[in-house]
Amino acid sequence: MRITVLAGGVGAARFLRGLRAAVPAADVTVIGNTGDDFTPFGLHVSPDLDTVMYTLGGGISEEQGWGRAAESHTVLAELAAYGAGPGWFGLGDKDIATHILRTQWLAAGQPLSAVTRRLCERWQPGVTLLPMSDDLVRTHVTLELDGRPQTLHFQEWWVRLHAAVPASRIEAVGASEASPAPGVLEAIAAADFVLFPPSNPVVSIGVILAVPGIADALRDQTVVGVSPIIGGAPVRGMADACLTAIGVQTSAAAVAAHYGAELLDGWLVDDQDKDVVDAPELAGIAVRSRPLYMTSVAAAAEIARAAVDLALEVRR
Amino acid sequence: MRITVLAGGVGAARFLRGLRAAVPAADVTVIGNTGDDFTPFGLHVSPDLDTVMYTLGGGISEEQGWGRAAESHTVLAELAAYGAGPGWFGLGDKDIATHILRTQWLAAGQPLSAVTRRLCERWQPGVTLLPMSDDLVRTHVTLELDGRPQTLHFQEWWVRLHAAVPASRIEAVGASEASPAPGVLEAIAAADFVLFPPSNPVVSIGVILAVPGIADALRDQTVVGVSPIIGGAPVRGMADACLTAIGVQTSAAAVAAHYGAELLDGWLVDDQDKDVVDAPELAGIAVRSRPLYMTSVAAAAEIARAAVDLALEVRR
DSSP states (O other), X not given: OEEEEEEOSHHHHHHHHHHHHHSTTOEEEEEEOOTTOBOGGGOOBOHHHXXXXXHHHTXXXXXXXXXXXXXXXXXXXXXXXXXXXXXXXXXXXHHHHHHHHHHHHHHTTOOHHHHHHHHHHHXXXXXXXXXXXXXXXXXXXXXXXXXXXXXXXXHIXXXXXXXXXXXXXXXXXTGGGOOBOTTHHHHHHHSSEEEEOSOOTTTTHHHXXXXXXXXXXXXXXXXXXXXXXETTEESSTTHHHHHHHTTOOSSHHHHHHHHOTTTOXXXXXXXXXXXXXXXXXXXXXXXXXXXXXXXXHHHHHHHHHHHHHHHHHHOO | OXXXXXXXXXXXXXXXXHHHHHSTTOXXXXXXXXXXXXXXXXXXXXXXXXXXXXXXXXXXXXXXSSSBTTOOOHHHHHXXXXXXXXXSSOOOHHHHHHHHHHHHHHHTTOOHHHHHHHHHHHHOOSSEEEESXXXXXXXXXXXXXXXXXXXXXXXXXXXXXXXXXXXXXXXXXXXXXXXXXXXXHHHHHHSSXXXXXXXXXXXXXXXXXXXXXXXXXXXXXXXXXXXXXXTTEESSTTXXXXXXXXXXXXXXXXXXXXXXXXXXXXXXXXXXXXXXXXXXXXXXXXXXXXXXXXXXXXHHHHHHHHHHHHHHHHOO
């Protein structure tokens, strides 16, 4: 079985760990969001790619969901002693080694897709991990701060401000001029079906879909998504703040309707949202309900299995 | 009193710490060698500048003479886990923060002299620390390795091979096209005298002298040097391997003769070498002998005091 998965960070990584456990023989390709990438201290950080790589490679901090297990923060403390910022992004020493290599290899002219492949040689995530694009795409957030409109990098809004200041606009800058990375469109076309894990529909999946060619390729494929919204609230993170910014309600139904029946063939919602199953606005999408909290690898595997089963059921 | 000092690494840093103790009111400018600079993992490391900065700023590892005190090596271990080299250069986590900032600021277009000034804002070394040049100069070593002639970066010969393979050539690549950094020629001209600490005459002082304009400026100045050779052997490091490569004997007299009376006005040798004082090949150079082992800050201060006294005595 060939499965292609669009991925943000923590939710996607945990779903993928479940997917690997549920269908160990499947050939899985992951298309990761790079709109969150940024360069604190000149180091190229790819938070979503790293979260997937570390989680599947056994290096993740289980408590945080991101970053490395058993981290120290010597380098960051030293950078702070120089008065250099940003101090609000919690870069650990082990993690920094990854960013040093990524930065070095990019500076040597290798595209991000090749760099990601080299990093994965160590981690052996058991999936093919591709960035959505080798081109620079950066998610920018417009908001009112200190009494005037400002545009910040997504990370500054998300991590420094905890998305507590309402965003009036979220834009994937560079996306419209970007090309899918080598292998992305091929992986979508060659898959038996495509899955959307419970990732942020705006800044994770939405940014991947903004790269020209990807949404078109998905319209020709079977796509099944897992709702990141349970009972009107995001399972993790602050997806509600992102949905509000683009005028979409924070509900399992609204997110599916936002993707639309042209893209989405199946949609898994939590039992709390089972009244959505027959919602008229989701006509054309096969909606199923089940428990969706990924409280363990086993629970994530059951959710992934259900997504696979739904995909096989609705497959075009 | 205004004193300008040409500096390599450990020997220079310890001498400078003595000089500050000996003449605390003096206005000291240090011109540091950058021929040893290199970029492991894409990080710009300036070993000599950092050794001076850390030693005078109180951050040095006293045991090693270079690098930071109480270091950890988490980042380097992670880089090794990725299979990335060079692993033979012992970059500690605290030290890496310095290199990350230097690399970031250089990439942002700031010259090395401005970057060094910013790093020193934290360390407050109590001297003005200037790189010899903002231009790229790299010391390359030619030797026979694996049965064929090869040219290596100085650090690879020095640190990886411990200078154990004889060098047939040592070249400061880029030096002849380099310009002195802003303030270098001015500091030489404005000083009451110039000191050469017990630094490597070939790859430290020699490389600084290879930058056009610096040797000429020194010929118009009073210059007093402290011999890095005691009893026919280098006090520290493998200067003998460098001297052999350029055809100079490893002796206090031969090093002074190599600099020459046009450059050097005074020369301090160790009591072991006191027969050199009246050597005919050192005619025109005022040679004095005294204990030269820098066994403590107090000992270094006495040596520095003697160098200052000799400079005041021979001053043109």
